[in-house]
Amino acid sequence: MNELPPTFTILALETSCDETAAAVVRGGREVLANIVASQMDMHQRYGGVVPEMASRQHIVTLVPVVEAALGALPGGWNGVHAVAATHGPGLSGALLTGLNAAKAMAWQRGLPFVGVNHLEAHIYANWLDTTPPQFPLVALVVSGGHTVLALLRDHGDYTLLGQTRDDAVGEAFDKVARILGLGYPGGPAIQQAAAGVTGAPALPRAWLRDSYDFSFSGLKTAVLHRVQERQAREARLPRAQGAAPEPALDPQFVRQMAWAFQESVVDVLVTKTVDAARRYGAAEIVLAGGVAANLRLREELARRAPVPVRYPPLALCTDNAAMVAGAAFYRFAAGVQSGWDLDVTPALRLGAT
Numbered sequence: 001m002n003e004l005p006p007t008f009t010i011l012a013l014e015t016s017c018d019e020t021a022a023a024v025v026r027g028g029r030e031v032l033a034n035i036v037a038s039q040m041d042m043h044q045r046y047g048g049v050v051p052e053m054a055s056r057q058h059i060v061t062l063v064p065v066v067e068a069a070l071g072a073l074p075g076g077w078n079g080v081h082a083v084a085a086t087h088g089p090g091l092s093g094a095l096l097t098g099l100n101a102a103k104a105m106a107w108q109r110g111l112p113f114v115g116v117n118h119l120e121a122h123i124y125a126n127w128l129d130t131t132p133p134q135f136p137l138v139a140l141v142v143s144g145g146h147t148v149l150a151l152l153r154d155h156g157d158y159t160l161l162g163q164t165r166d167d168a169v170g171e172a173f174d175k176v177a178r179i180l181g182l183g184y185p186g187g188p189a190i191q192q193a194a195a196g197v198t199g200a201p202a203l204p205r206a207w208l209r210d211s212y213d214f215s216f217s218g219l220k221t222a223v224l225h226r227v228q229e230r231q232a233r234e235a236r237l238p239r240a241q242g243a244a245p246e247p248a249l250d251p252q253f254v255r256q257m258a259w260a261f262q263e264s265v266v267d268v269l270v271t272k273t274v275d276a277a278r279r280y281g282a283a284e285i286v287l288a289g290g291v292a293a294n295l296r297l298r299e300e301l302a303r304r305a306p307v308p309v310r311y312p313p314l315a316l317c318t319d320n321a322a323m324v325a326g327a328a329f330y331r332f333a334a335g336v337q338s339g340w341d342l343d344v345t346p347a348l349r350l351g352a353t
Contacts, residue, residue, distance in 0.1 A: 004028075004333045011069065011080045011105075012325035013062070015098030016090025016118045017145070018054045020061040022069035023321035024080070028329030031128055033072035034315070034322040037061045047174070047184045055093035062101055069321070077109060084328030087115035087338075088348030089145070095344035103340055115338045116327045118319075119146055119350040120158075122288040124326035125312040133310055134283040140273045141350070142297070143289035144170030144185075147214050148350055149273060151280050155330040158351035161276055162212025169265060170291050172216035176223050176261050180254045191294055193258035200256035203264045212272050219264055223257055262296055270301045277307055287311040290318045 006027040014021040023034040073079045085102030088095060099115065106113035123139045138161075141148040147164035167175065170187060177186030182193055203222050206215040230253055277285050285305050291297065292311050302309045316323060345352075 002333050002335060004329065008081050008329065008332070009073070009079055010082050010084055010325040010328050010332075011066075012084040012116070012321040012328055013066070013098040013102045014086050014118075014121070014319055014321040014324045015058045015062070015094050016086045016088075017094060017319060018049045018057075019319040020058050020065050020098075021319060021321035021324075022062075022066045023325050024069050024073045025128070025322055025325035025329070028326055028333075029127055029129060029132070031322045033069040034320055035065050035068045036318075036320050037065050047178055049091070052093065054091060055097060058094055058097040062097060066101075066105075080109075080111065082106075082112045082114070082328070082332055083109075084114050084116050084324055084331075086118045086121065086324055087342055088345030089118055090344075090346060092344055092346045095346065099342070099344055103342070107340060112332065112337050113340075113342075114328050114331045114336060115342045116324045116331065117348055117350065117352065118324075119148060119348075121323040121327040123150075123152070123286060124330070125288055125316040125320075125323040126286045126310045127326050128312070128316060128322055130310075133286055136280060136282055137284045137286055138273060138277045138280065138282040139286045139288060140269060140292075140301075141289045142169045142269065142287070142291035144168060144174065144291075146170075146289065147216075147269075149212050149214075149276055150350055151276070151282070156334055160350055162214060162272065164214045164216065165208070166215050166217035167220060169214070169216060169269065170289070172220050172265065173291070175220050176258075179220075179224050179227055180257055181249060182254070182258065187291055187294060190258045190262055191296065193255050194262045194296070197255050197259035200260045203257075203260040205264050205268050207268065207271075212276055214268065214272070216265065219261065223261055226257060262294075266294070266297050266300050269297060270304055273301060274304050274306065277305060282307055285309045288317070293317040 009026045020037040024032040070076045083102050083106035085099045087099050136153045139150045145168050147169045149162040151159040174186035177189045182189035293314050
């Protein structure tokens with residue numbers, strides 16, 4: 001690992017899904033600018049991200065987002081030493097927009113360029129504007145598209161311990177929120193509905209014994225069956241003339257299901273993460289990804305963990321470019337640069353280049 005100067009400044013782009021983001025980070029830790037243009041309102045009506053719409057919106061939004069990020073850097077481009085961008089995993093069309101733009105900017109200005117793994121970037125959100133975590137560490141990356149548990153012995157030294165076998169945890173939150181009529185995005189909606197609930201009936205947990213893998217498809221199906229049973233029972237009750245043929249779910253029932261679902265997810269995530277930290281002698285646990293914003297997950301992991309637990313501030317949990325710049329700093333320090341022929345890798349795995 002080479003020692004880069006603390007003034008080494010990176011412009012990074014992130015367009016793996018539905019956020020168009022650009023950031024300027026100095027020394028791998030100091031965030032000078034972190035601009036994010038969200039498309040949530042655009043996709044909300046569809047209950048999820050529409051890939052083609054996301055790609056088109058990235059094209060419209062990218063230039064003003066980059067200009068805003070550079071505007072926070074004295075000297076603008078003259079203060080940039082390298083360019084980085086996410087090249088996977090993610091939506092292929094969305095990834096192409098940011099990756100090609102970053103390569104073009106780096107080439108035109110004669111700057112080094114590196115492609116960054118989106119999952120690795122989420123982990124490096126824990127390095128920004130704070131004291132760096134201590135190795136070895138166990139990282140739990142939980143987002144709309146990913147659920148990964150990994151051991152990090154040093155920068156770039158990853159061992160994948162487990163991952164989801166079906167739905168990612170954020171995807172499960174979205175699907176269950178839709179089943180319960182709570183809207184999109186599901187994570188905040190379920191957390192809000194579950195607040196203050198106690199004593200609700202438990203839902204199953206998929207432990208997948210002797211494995212650090214995860215599964216949430218069966219839990220989602222269990223919620224669906226509970227809802228269908230409730231609707232069938234209510235449909236047999238006499239209703240006033242003119243009432244809706246399918247009555248809305250009772251709000252208290254919805255809150256109880258939201259609480260039970262969240263408890264099941266948190267229990268499995270925390271139990272496996274804590275077990276991995278003990279088994280591998282981790283000095284710290286880091287939490288990353290959009291679902292790392294879940295307060296119940298943060299609280300329970302901190303309560304049960306045998307070592308300190310870190311998680312980014314809420315603004316750095318969801319997709320952003322500052323985390324990409326943070327990860328890129330340590331890639332440049334390791335002497336890694338990408339060629340102009342670097343392509344997107346929509347199914348890129350953690351630890352792969």
